[in-house]
Amino acid sequence: MTGTAVKLSNISKGYGTSRVLHDIDLEINAGEFMTLVGPSGCGKSTLLKILAGLDQPDGGLIEIGGEIANQFRPSKRNIAMVFQSYALYPHMRVRDNLAMPLIMANLPFAARMPVIGSLIPGMSAKRQKINTAVATVSKTLGIEALLERKPSELSGGQRQRVALGRAMVRQPGVFLMDEPLSNLDAALRTQVRAELVELQRRLKATFVYVTHDQVEAMTMSDRIAVMMDGAIVQVATPGEIYAAPADIRVARFIGSPPINILPATVGAQGQVQLFGESQNLRTDLMPGDRAQIGIRPEDVIVAAQTTLRSVRSPHEARIRLIENLGNEVILHLNISGDNQTEVAARLAQREWSAIRESSSDSDRVRVGLSSQRFLVFDSTGSRVQTEEIHDSQRLEVVS
Ligand code: ADP
Ligand code: MG
Numbered sequence: 001m002t003g004t005a006v007k008l009s010n011i012s013k014g015y016g017t018s019r020v021l022h023d024i025d026l027e028i029n030a031g032e033f034m035t036l037v038g039p040s041g042c043g044k045s046t047l048l049k050i051l052a053g054l055d056q057p058d059g060g061l062i063e064i065g066g067e068i069a070n071q072f073r074p075s076k077r078n079i080a081m082v083f084q085s086y087a088l089y090p091h092m093r094v095r096d097n098l099a100m101p102l103i104m105a106n107l108p109f110a111a112r113m114p115v116i117g118s119l120i121p122g123m124s125a126k127r128q129k130i131n132t133a134v135a136t137v138s139k140t141l142g143i144e145a146l147l148e149r150k151p152s153e154l155s156g157g158q159r160q161r162v163a164l165g166r167a168m169v170r171q172p173g174v175f176l177m178d179e180p181l182s183n184l185d186a187a188l189r190t191q192v193r194a195e196l197v198e199l200q201r202r203l204k205a206t207f208v209y210v211t212h213d214q215v216e217a218m219t220m221s222d223r224i225a226v227m228m229d230g231a232i233v234q235v236a237t238p239g240e241i242y243a244a245p246a247d248i249r250v251a252r253f254i255g256s257p258p259i260n261i262l263p264a265t266v267g268a269q270g271q272v273q274l275f276g277e278s279q280n281l282r283t284d285l286m287p288g289d290r291a292q293i294g295i296r297p298e299d300v301i302v303a304a305q306t307t308l309r310s311v312r313s314p315h316e317a318r319i320r321l322i323e324n325l326g327n328e329v330i331l332h333l334n335i336s337g338d339n340q341t342e343v344a345a346r347l348a349q350r351e352w353s354a355i356r357e358s359s360s361d362s363d364r365v366r367v368g369l370s371s372q373r374f375l376v377f378d379s380t381g382s383r384v385q386t387e388e389i390h391d392s393q394r395l396e397v398v399s
Contacts, residue, residue, distance in 0.1 A: 004066070005030040005174055005206040006051065011060035013046055020046050022231045024060070028174075028208060033200050035209045037217035038227035039253070044210040047227075048176050051208065052081050065173055075105070080167035081176040088151040088162060095134060095147040098165050102130045105170065137165045140199070157188045164199075174206045181216065193220060214254050218242070226250045248381035251294045257330055257344045260300065262369075264291040264376070271389060272376055275315075275337065279371040281386045285378055294375035300345035301368035302331060304359035314366040317343070324349075333367060343367065
């Protein structure tokens, strides 16, 4: 598949006096794994329901497969939706749960009756087709052994797969998923996450996936649409979202531990000033403007007090908290001076051991903040372009 699978233009929605979606524009390519991510209440589910036809927008255009779909009922939109709660029929075997969407779509009412149905001409061929579709899907998902069970006899992960199978049997053009993994425990979530991605690649289907979980968004998606307060703030690949966030809210939402944000000012020549010192960066902001500097925890350079002489303009810092994750260590630091700014730093375990060994002071370290790593935001939170004032020397730790 190529081209545009879904195009949303100017979608708006309110409930009563509160506006929930503001002028949403989004294009989703055929075969793309697109994730809508954002904090709870930002409007993700509302947007997905509007796309599915389960809710109507107040304004805007919904195009699916090149057709304007605003007036189409959900069943006419060539989409399937998988919800967080699996919504399986509890009294039916897995086999019948999988067959149900096809039965509803293809068999007239009388034909759905067990005995009468088999007497209606032409129906057994249709039944056969449905059985084949169920067999194909259960093979794809590896759930053949579960077909005779009831949902109550399945684990959470198995139920999730059946719900997915039920979406797959009709071979929809677009799969819509609203937090489909949130009922699973952590280990299973990681496993199913990988399975879903693999399945999407295999089906070459278009997925629109909703989650509040940044890790799911980062690991699963071809592109991510970050939503905040009913608006899409940025649409980009996971790599771009992380390295070049368009807005401070995006920078804060993606990344764990979260990005450090430091208050800054703009000097007379547009240079960025941190802790009152001019940095090797210039912006187009007005002298005297306030700015904010973002720096990721892995970009904060940490060294033992004694070995960090060679770091340019190092800051003394007191270790407030050490989170040892085994492979890496998160240090929560208070930068000394009158500002008491807090900064999180992320180090490989090996680096941390080396610092420990070479330091007599277990409480204090030195911190280097390289302006090459700064993301600069204006006072409203929009990221601004920066340029180096002169060729910068790299910060290095020399021991
Ligand atoms: P998300 O899925 O991102 O958590 P939702 O789309 O469910 O967010 O909700 C967005 C906002 O719209 C929330 O403030 C929610 O309370 C509100 N909302 C959602 N559905 C309704 C409804 N049927 N009536 C009134 N307000 C609603
Ligand atoms: Mg939701």
